Amino acid sequence: MKIVRADVIVTCPGRNFVTLKVVTDEGVYGIGDATLNGRELAVAAYLKEHVCPLLIGRDPGRIEDIWQFLYKGAYWRRGPVTMTAIAAVDMALWDILGKVTGMPLYKLLGGASRDSVMVYGHATGRDIPEALDRYAEHIDQGYQAIRIQCGVPNMRSVYGVSKGNGVYEPATKGGVEEQSWSTEKYLDFVPKLFEAVRDRFGFGTHLLHDAHHRLTPIEAARLGKAVEPYRLFWIEDPTPAENQEGFRLIREHTVTPIAVGEVFNSIWDCKQLIEEQLIDYIRATLTHAGGITHLRRIADFASLYQVRTGCHGASDLSPVCMGAALHFDLWVPNFGVQEYMGFPEAALEVFPHAWQFDRGTMHPGDVPGHGVDIDEALAARYPYDPAYLPVARLEDGTLWNW
């Protein structure tokens, strides 16, 4: 079997997605997600101009060799654009292997390690009463794990809180939105939010929260220590992780579990964090961390240190990534939790999928491959629509971490 074509499809059914379709001489094809939020066309060009021509004539069954060829062969290793492009190829090749062998991806990986995948949803509100009402709705829908984000008094905008009544969507059209941030106001307020959750709902649900890279290590340590009585499942991205040693400072002060890594793109971004046991959950995701072939390597390494997976699953990853991630989650022995935000209705129509949601858990389905397809005719009706992620500035105007 040989690869005869590789096409890049850019579509915007509610938000921008980049999809790679790899076609073989036997008519079997596989698809992979190549979406890098806010920088979509960089990956599309990397694939079209540099990767797709190299795939023609290759045996799609040599997944590991093609991964190594694209990683080492570029000479310029790592980076989000390169690793997202490699991930798309890898996902598509695993999809082809599943279709050729008639097996769902999770069985190719070694079979199910659990009956279903626990996912966490997002409860957000402009104030505590509204956030608690959204939390209650998630409990009613059967969620066992819920992330809560809430507006902070006297702060103009806060990460994770929708402007209207819809699902939270940070990317904006027509330029970059500038948000403001005050660590002092946030740190004073957020323990009250968790206290309100536990007061109203008790300790029967896993409570998650995302600090979205806004804190310094010592501020994150203070937060982790202050919220220990509320027994969070995790605090996510408490501080930027370029300096992996920074997490040691957090660890020295608190037992609140730490999750990090949605922006990571290789095992080298988390090597020290994992081997020094500075984190509890690794959030690297298939699309941005080199696909199934590389994320499996990260998860296996993490398992040596009892670090569990908690894959990023925001709606800026396409349904293709979601489908493949659920296969990965069903298999991976050191699974923690999977993020799930849902998708716009139009996106679900463009990407027919086999996965099912049932009361806070998901299953990838049993069709061969990863179980997600693309309706190209429908995709063509939603042209690319440029959008940017926001930036955050401190109240004195200093550019901060968004």
Ligand SMILES: [Mg+2]
């Ligand atoms: Mg996050």
